[in-house]
Amino acid sequence: MNKEHGIPVDRVSLVEMGPRDGLQNERSILSLDKRLALIARLAESGLQRIEVGAFVSPKRVPQMADSAALFAALPRRTPIRYGALVPNLQGLQAAMAARVDEIGLFTACSDGFTRANIGIGVEESLVRFAPLVAQARSLGIRVRGYLSTVIACPYDGPTRPKRVAALAERLLDLGCHEISLGDTIGVGTPGTVAPMLDAVLHEVPAGRLAVHFHDTYGQGLANLLPALERGIRTIDCSVAGLGGCPYAPGASGNVASEEVVYLLHGLGMSTGVNLDLLAATGQWVSEQLGRANGSRVGQALHARAQARRQGKPDEITQGECHGS
Numbered sequence: 539m540n541k542e543h544g545i546p547v548d549r550v551s552l553v554e555m556g557p558r559d560g561l562q563n564e565r566s567i568l569s570l571d572k573r574l575a576l577i578a579r580l581a582e583s584g585l586q587r588i589e590v591g592a593f594v595s596p597k598r599v600p601q602m603a604d605s606a607a608l609f610a611a612l613p614r615r616t617p618i619r620y621g622a623l624v625p626n627l628q629g630l631q632a633a634m635a636a637r638v639d640e641i642g643l644f645t646a647c648s649d650g651f652t653r654a655n656i657g658i659g660v661e662e663s664l665v666r667f668a669p670l671v672a673q674a675r676s677l678g679i680r681v682r683g684y685l686s687t688v689i690a691c692p693y694d695g696p697t698r699p700k701r702v703a704a705l706a707e708r709l710l711d712l713g714c715h716e717i718s719l720g721d722t723i724g725v726g727t728p729g730t731v732a733p734m735l736d737a738v739l740h741e742v743p744a745g746r747l748a749v750h751f752h753d754t755y756g757q758g759l760a761n762l763l764p765a766l767e768r769g770i771r772t773i774d775c776s777v778a779g780l781g782g783c784p785y786a787p788g789a790s791g792n793v794a795s796e797e798v799v800y801l802l803h804g805l806g807m808s809t810g811v812n813l814d815l816l817a818a819t820g821q822w823v824s825e826q827l828g829r830a831n832g833s834r835v836g837q838a839l840h841a842r843a844q845a846r847r848q849g850k851p852d853e854i855t856q857g858e859c860h861g862s
């Protein structure tokens with residue numbers, strides 16, 4: 539395994555978005571028990587960072603309304619870290635009371651989206667976040683900074699890479715431990731993602747960045763390649779490709795976790811995730827929500843498991859092709 543400063547560079551950390559970004563945009567609201575079961579299954583599959591809720595207005599995002607009750611019922615188990623979104627002081631106080639391991643503050647590169655999402659412009663959001671980061675950090679809570687619309691905004695149009703870089707640097711300077719770069723509406727391709735990443739990497743080291751690609755145009759997986767090539771090793775993804783943002787019209791879910799794991803294992807990288815368990819969870823949650831499984835890897839593995847149960851001849855998967 540390649541090593542850089544003692545850290546295995548082939549290890550990729552996945553941040554599972556299904557219970558938050560995934561469920562926030564689903565029409566059916568999962569019961570608390572089912573959300574807990576989903577999170578337990580995701581943890582069981584080996585995922586160690588799971589974003590499970592949001593302390594936002596329940597009128598705006600009813601799917602996340604019972605986040606405090608969810609945190610109260612979660613079994614805490616090292617090294618698993620549970621995160622939640624926080625938009626303001628009221629949200630931070632609720633998150634601290636709920637003993638959240640990590641909070642995610644969220645802003646964007648464009649005023650149009652930020653106003654639709656949290657009711658204020660980008661500059662105002664940074665002013666609002668400064669004391670929140672300081673307060674969270676003083677209590678030892680890690681703060682992730684989400685930067686949305688890094689490729690384009692559904693209201694304001696294309697985003698300039700230099701703007702993304704400048705805002706990512708400002709979030710880092712505020713004290714965020716990590717910046718998650720969001721292609722919120724999933725319109726990027728490697729042709730637009732690579733120059734955006736190059737600009738950001740001028741200001742922020744790869745080790746402090748995560749990528750958060752929505753898969754609206756089916757480019758999520760392709761967009762991971764320029765990120766991996768540039769040394770980024772933290773990837774946001776959502777089981778069964780669930781989700782989207784209610785304030786980003788037309789956006790679909792994050793790149794599916796199953797696809798990401800299949801790709802990374804195929805590249806010889808490690809994730810610590812058991813793909814079969816993850817895929818079974820993706821199929822399970824899709825059935826609970828009454829929707830099609832949005833992961834093609836999940837669909838293939840489900841079909842394979844069904845064929846096995848019926849005693850039909852097995853197909854070959856990538857791991858078997860490579861003999862690993």
Ligand code: HMG
Nearest residue numbers: 593594595598625628629644655656657684686720722783
């Ligand atoms: P507002 O209406 O401007 O706030 O909302 P306000 O301060 O005027 O308060 C209005 C009401 O909201 C009051 O209640 C407050 O108590 C309540 P009322 O008196 O009317 O009964 N309120 C809250 N309730 C619970 N928790 C809070 C809170 N704050 C105020 N923290 C606010 C401002 C930010 C709250 C609102 O706009 C909001 O909740 N927006 C939700 C945004 C959201 O969750 N979007 C989806 C997540 S972002 C995303 O998906 C993108 C991401 O995935 C990255 C990417 O893909 O690019 C992260």
Ligand code: MG
Nearest residue numbers: 559720722783
């Ligand atoms: Mg998102």
